Amino acid sequence: MVFTQEKKSESTITIVRTEVIMDEDGATEKLNAVEKNGTGDGLPAKKFANAEEEELFDSLIEKIGNDGKFQRRFDILYNFILVMCVSMPYLNIILIMTIPDHWCYLPGREMTNLTVEQWKEEHIPRDPVKLNNGFSSCKMYLDDDDNNNSGNRSIVDCRYGWEYDRTWYTETAPTAQNWVCDKEVYVSNAFAAGRIGEIVGTLIFGQLGDQLGRMPVFYISMVILIVGRIASTFVSQWYYAFLVLIGLGSTASISTFQSPLVISMEVSDARKRSYVAFLQCVGWVIGLCVLAMMAWVLKDWQLIMVVSTLPCLAYFFMYKMFPESPRWLASKGRVKQAAEVLKYIARVNKTTYPDNAEEVLQKIADKKEKFYGLPTLFFHWRLAKNTLLIITCWGISGLSYYILMLNVTTMSGNPFMNFFWQSLVELPGYTLGKVCSNVFGRRWTQAGAYILGSFFCSIVLLVLPLQMPLLEIFFVSLLKMCLTTSFYMVWLQAIEIYPTCVRQTGTSLGGMVSNTVGIVGPYVVLLGTSYHASIPYAVILIGTMLSCVCASFLPETYNEKLPETLEDAQNFGKDQKFWNFKIYRKK
Structure with missing residues (x-):
């Protein structure tokens, strides 16, 4: 939060600026009182040598407007x-890869007046692995047997292909290619290829964003996402x-969210x-x-892929509204270009x-940055402990969330x-997550979300054998809500626990671990469809x-005053008691 008090005389503006950088919920990161003097419409020229880069830039953004028309328009359009x-092409793969109910095709059913269920009773064996002993999806009776007693008939793999339940889809990628x-x-x-693509993309585009800038990386990402998703609809036979x-399209998915978010964070209050x-x-x-x-209306996987991806093309016609990050330009020494962007923001905000x-x-361009690598997170035992705890929570939350998203298409x-x-x-x-974390604190809100998630997951395991779709989706949705809260909380805790110098490194590590562990998710769901539907929920x-x-x-x-240095991180929380539970009230 930034409080500014101005004392004006005829020729001098004295600004006493007390800065508390926090999220709006009250997490204090830094408290500085800085006096600066200046005249006219310019910014204070004194004490620049002692000011931090962020403080210099924030003062500049504050002058041209950090909560004006530009910020509001940019946030609506891009955030x-x-x-x-x-989000649609990012997750449309889940819907288009749905495997509907299927069973062995046998020639001749079209020549009879038997219903599908009657035909299955005669030609498809039961599968004890399926809930309620349902019909097998991959086995059939060998009709050549002389003995028609189903208990003694030979059971073989499907010989003539498969029939699919077309109730919800006319075609999906798996049904098209069997x-x-x-x-x-x-x-x-x-x-899994999509998850691997995200990991590779995080590494590549994170570096490119620092080297090429936010704007080119954003548009490169959009091109890759659109081309990867649409082109995949024409090559499923290979x-x-x-x-x-699929992997290529996924490499760019994260950076399309991050680039506008970073720019907005840099030029906003x-x-x-x-x-x-x-x-x-x-x-x-x-x-x-x-x-x-949209998928319900279209029903065909190729149409779903193309139609859900095409809206992204509109942003290539709005490139003038997506400026390069002025903070990044200044840090790279491109002062004149940074000035042009700031002039544009000032014009839109109608400020001086x-x-x-x-x-x-x-001054920002001349300032040298000090970089801390990944090993820094493990140099001090308390920071190392917190890092291990955070990435464990992050990885499990990511895996559980992904399992639920994938498993949704296997539910009745x-x-x-x-x-x-x-x-x-x-x-x-x-x-x-936002509300409870301000009342009960971050730690117990996070733990409470996991406790409730475990409770609802247990109920889902009890409901599964009952074959009650509405009850199942109700409790699965409550489980998903708890996992979403936990995901939000672990992200918030990572931002607040890591010191300023390694905050980006720490949060990037958490995201990497989440995506890496998430590779296992599809195979957990496969175990659920192949052996028992309860396996994914047992893992969660x-x-x-x-x-x-x-x-x-x-x-x-x-x-709490959050850590800024590695020394602060080593001492942070050491005086807190485990059973310390408070209810916070806003004053």
């Missing part, structure tokens, strides 16, 4: 509507080409930063809900461009409504119970 558009039974792992491999394109992040969460939820309804802005930008009932409800419930999950239950223990040993960060 809300864009996120809606990108990726079922012994080829069902092809579907899991495609999901499986390895399909895998490569500190009090608005958590609002911007939450705005992306809302856009994400709405985008997924729209995707579910400071006379000595380029002098400030040059309408797959589109199942996807819709599981997407919609994320919104109260994020909101619950074990994970949430372990995460609850880990989360309870993290230090409380709410209303």
Whole structure:
């Protein structure tokens, strides 16, 4: 939060600026009182040598407007509507890779008046692995047998292909290419390829963002995402080409969210930063809900892929509204270009461009940055302990979330409504995290989310054998809400626990671990469809119970002065008691 008090005389402006950088919920990061003097419309010229780069730039942004028309327009276009558009191609693969109910095809059914169920009774054996002893998807009776007693008839693999339940889809990628039974792992491999693509993309585009800038990386990412998703619809008959394109499209998915978020954070009031992040969460939820309804209408996997990806093309016609990050330009010594961007922001906000802005930008350009590597997170035992606890929670939350998203298409009932409800419930999950973390603190809100998640997961395991789709989706949605809350909380805790010098490194590590562990998710779901439907939920239950223990040993960060240095991180939370439980009330 930034408080500014101005004392004006005829020729001098004295600004006493007390800066508390926090999220809007009250997490204090830094408190500095700085006096600066200046005249006219320029920024204070004194004491630049002692000012931090962030403080210099924030003073400049504050002068041209850090909560004006430019910021509001940019956030609506790029942190809300864009996120809606990108979330659809990001997760449309889940819907298009659905494997509907299927069974062995046998020639001749068309010549009879038997219903599908009657035909199955005569020609398809029961599968004891399936709930309620359902019909096998991969086996058939050998009709050549002389003995027609089903108990003694030979059972063989499907010989003539498969029939598919077309109730919800006219075609999916697996039904088009028969990726079922012994080829069902092809579907899991495609999901894993997407996760691997995200990991590679995080490494590549994170570096490119620092070298080339936010704007070129954003548009490169958009091109790769669009081309990767649309091109994959035409190569499914060539499986390895399909895998490569799925992975390629996924490499760019994360950076399309991050680039506009970073720019907005850099040019916005500190009090608005958590609002911007939450705005992306809302856009994400709405985008997924729209995707579910769109898929229900289209029903064909190729149409779903193309139509859900095309809205992203609109952003190539709005490139003038997406400027390069002025902070990045200044840090790279491109002072004149940074000045042009700031002049553009000032024009949109209808504010005055400071006379000595380029002098400030040059000070930023001259400042040398000190970089801390990944090993720094493990140099001090307390920071190492917190890092291990955070990445454990982050990895398990990511795995559990991904398992639920993939498993939604294997649940009974309408797959589109199942996807819709599981997407919609994320919104109260994020909101619950924001509200509860300000009342009960970060640590116990996180642990409580895992406890509730374990409880609802246990109920799902009890409900599964009952074959009650509505009850199942209800409790799975509550489980998803708890996991969403835990995901929000672990992200917030990572931002607050890591010191300023390694904050980006720490959060990047958490995201990498989450994606890496998530590679296992598709195969957990495959075990559920191949052996028993309870396996994915059993994995989630074990994970949430372990995460609850880990989360309870993290230090409380709410209303605490957060660490800035590695020494601060080593001492942070050492005086806190484990059973310290408070209810915080806003004054």
